[in-house]
Amino acid sequence: MEKHDIVVIGASAGGVEAIKQLVQTIPEDIPAAIFVVIHIPPRGRSRLPEIINRFGSIKAYHPKDGDPIQNGQIYIAPPDYHLVIKNGYIRLTRGPKENHTRPAVDVLFRTAAKVYGPRVVATLLSGTLDDGTAGLIAVEQRGGLTIVQNPEEALFDGMPKNAIKNDHVDYVLNVAEISPLLIKLANQPIEISEVEPVSNDMEIETDMAELELEAMQKMERPGQPSPYACPDCGGVLWELDEDKIMRFRCRTGHAYSPHSLIASQSEQLEEAFWNALRALEEKADLTFKMAKQAETNNRPYSAKRFRQQGEDAKDRASLVRQLLLREEGNENLSTSNNQLTRTDNANIDLSEDELAQHDHTIQLYKSENLLNTENSLNLKIVALCASAGGVNALGEILSGLNVDFPAPVVIVQHLARQYPSQLANILSRRTQLKVKQAETGDKLTPGQVYIAPPDQHLLINPNQTISLSQAELVNFLRPSGDLLLESVAASFQEQAIAVILTGTGSDGAMGIQAIKKMNGFVIAQDRTTSEYFGMPKAAINTECVDQIVPLNEIASFLINLVDKDE
CATH class of the missing domain: 3.40.50.180 (Methylesterase CheB, C-terminal domain)
Known part of the structure; x- marks a missing residue:
């Protein structure tokens, strides 16, 4: 049977x-x-x-x-x-x-x-x-x-x-x-x-x-030709309707639902905008240099023409930048020589000079009155940063912390910006600690877990409160682990404990340097237990990590650190 x-x-x-x-x-x-x-x-x-x-x-x-x-x-x-x-x-x-x-x-x-x-x-x-x-x-x-x-x-x-x-x-x-x-x-x-x-x-x-091969070369195929092109290969997409569900598939087999097709088209459009922005700003930079050279060679008419071309390219670049970033709070970001930079007085280079980025974020705290280097807090704080594979890692760590854990826990987990997050609900089922999505003005309390909401930076203030910010993306991320750790370092100094968990990329690597500068303690998840070792590896490469710990031992390690007599 x-x-x-x-x-x-x-x-x-x-x-x-x-x-x-x-x-x-x-x-x-x-x-x-x-x-x-x-x-x-x-x-x-x-x-x-x-x-x-x-x-x-x-x-x-x-x-x-x-x-x-x-x-x-x-x-x-x-x-x-x-x-x-x-x-x-x-x-x-x-x-x-x-x-x-x-x-x-x-x-x-x-x-x-x-x-x-x-x-x-x-x-x-x-x-x-x-x-x-x-x-x-x-x-x-x-x-x-x-x-x-x-x-x-x-x-x-x-x-x-x-x-x-x-x-x-x-x-x-x-x-x-x-x-x-x-x-x-x-x-x-x-x-x-x-x-x-x-x-x-x-x-x-x-x-x-x-x-x-036979299926790929069949002249007969499901559906009817549509006016849309396949984002993967550029071929014609055929529209399929089954039980009122619309789908699309191209000759080579790439298939899309309407939602995934829109998402892929949006990615293509964004990529095209970034390419246009780079090309326009490079053109502006080059024509201004040519104008300066023409002036040096006593060719005023050529200099004027080049300068006008540069201004035109700069204006077009400004329009593209606004289309790209007006929803993101990033109007001051720009590209030059294939690098992402700011066009205001900060003039930071986000793609290569990460130290300049660190300086800029410190200036951000000062401008928002969030940084106070005269901190006399005795309260310790634990900051956890994770990306891909992080939900499981966070759940395992929090499940090992008792309800009387004597420090607040703040978390940045990279999440899709356009969707509500149920992370607080999921993690609350794994731990005795109280878990909530952070809100501006929250007072840090021992035994409480605060999670950065989607698309908002989580910043810790010297007065033991939380601020949320939609300031510019940091390394294309919001929330940013680096930004959280910078604020924790500035506000809690040697009382800060940072943990870098599984994830791709290098978020947190700059932030832990700030933690170490203020004599805080840094932990990285080990390679064996990391689902993705990118973030822990980047942290370890800074030589600012005090201890590399397997996932199943991090909770007990944190308990010992927080309970340790000063």
Whole structure:
């Protein structure tokens, strides 16, 4: 008797925490195979199998191409590979991206639905935009079951909300309720009714994910030509309509939902604006130099013409800059010689001279009356900075701190700027400490956790209060770990403790130099336990890190530091 023994799970932003919670109660002898796709940067290293194996009893790993499908295993898509379900085995492919991602949730769901039909249970968790919605439709069409995380619980509710909105969901549940249901379904015989056969469109789309030559070269393809171009390859996008869901796919196989297409077009538009800004400002710089040279050579008419050309280019650059940055509080940012700089009196260079950036942020505190170097506080403070993989790391650290932890904790976790954050709600379930999204005027209290809101810098004042700021992006980030640590260093001096956690990039590396300058203490997460080692590595390279600590030891290390007699 067949059962629901093919479980496919998809997630994006905020998904690591949800997946970790979901698998904790799944037994290793579950009579089902579980497949997971979570959006991962293509050049990143995924530590999701290690995270799951630390918290669950069922084995998780990145499969190899051709691995057989076995019950009691969790197969996790590696970075930059689609996870494709075949009859009895797994394929890993670098086929065309869907919704600008590889691996894509839709590919996993659709290929599972094609092969296993009613035996499939598809679960969609936290994430932005709407990858997974088309896959859920495919699962439903083939007689499988669909589950979506409750959007009110999800750290990012875009993917769950879009799925629910399109009315192709059997269950809407909190993560704690999903595991028992999956276990029940895996042990429950399926009542098979008539199943809709695999459609021609589904055949073509699943073959495209594997770069099947016949599918790629077919003259007949799903949908109708649209007036839109593919952001990935520039080819014509074909519009597909299924169950009132509009999607787009080009000849080479790149696929988009309307939301992901708009997001990709926005990225292209922004890139075009930045290129135009760079070209115009370089033109202005060059023509002003030519004007000066013409004046030196006693050619006044040429000098006048070059100067006019420079002024015209400068005016056009100003217009482009306003289009780019008027929403971001960055009207004073500019580019010159491929570097991002300020055009006001600060004249900092954000791309290469990070020391100048440090000086500028100090000036920012002074201008906003936030810096007071005469600090006599006895209260200690812990500042945690994280990016990719940080939700899990933050949860593990906070879970190890007791309710009487004698210091406030402030957090910068890089989040999507355009979406509300549920991070405070998620972390509050992992710790005895009180957790809240920071607000301007909040008074720092021991045993309280304050989280920077999306798109706002979190600054700590000498009077033990919090300020939020929408000042310019720092290294294209807001909130910025560097800015938080600069303010903590200025306000708390030797009482400051900074922790740099998993993440890509180098945010926090400048901030910890300020912490050390004020005789504070700096911790970096070690390579082995970091899901992404970019931020810890950049911090370590500054030679300002006092201790490199595994994730599972950071909480106890903080307790000892805060309790240590001065």
